[in-house]
Amino acid sequence: MTKRFLDSNNITYQEINLDEQPEYIEHVKGLGFNAAPVIETPTEVFSGFQPGKLKAISLILIHHPEETCF
Numbered sequence: 134m135t136k137r138f139l140d141s142n143n144i145t146y147q148e149i150n151l152d153e154q155p156e157y158i159e160h161v162k163g164l165g166f167n168a169a170p171v172i173e174t175p176t177e178v179f180s181g182f183q184p185g186k187l188k189a190i191s192l193i194l195i196h197h198p199e200e201t202c203f
Contacts, residue, residue: 134182135170142191 139146149157151169161171166180172187179186 135172135187138182138184138187142187144187144191144194 136148138144151158151161161167161169164171164173164178166178168180170182171178171180172183172190174190174193177186
């Protein structure tokens with residue numbers, strides 16, 4: 134659902150598949166998460182499908198399109 138929201142709102146993001154890129158597992162654990170999806174922006178990190186936070190990110194990105202979600 135998170136990916137669908139990002140795609141439908143034309144939000145640029147970098148998808149990291151932990152099965153294909155296991156070197157990122159420790160990074161995600163270091164952020165305090167053990168479940169995907171994890172959304173990391175320059176100002177916040179959260180896990181799971183959180184429509185309110187995703188909407189806030191989309192509004193920020195309208196004004197700062199150079200920002201990217203991971």
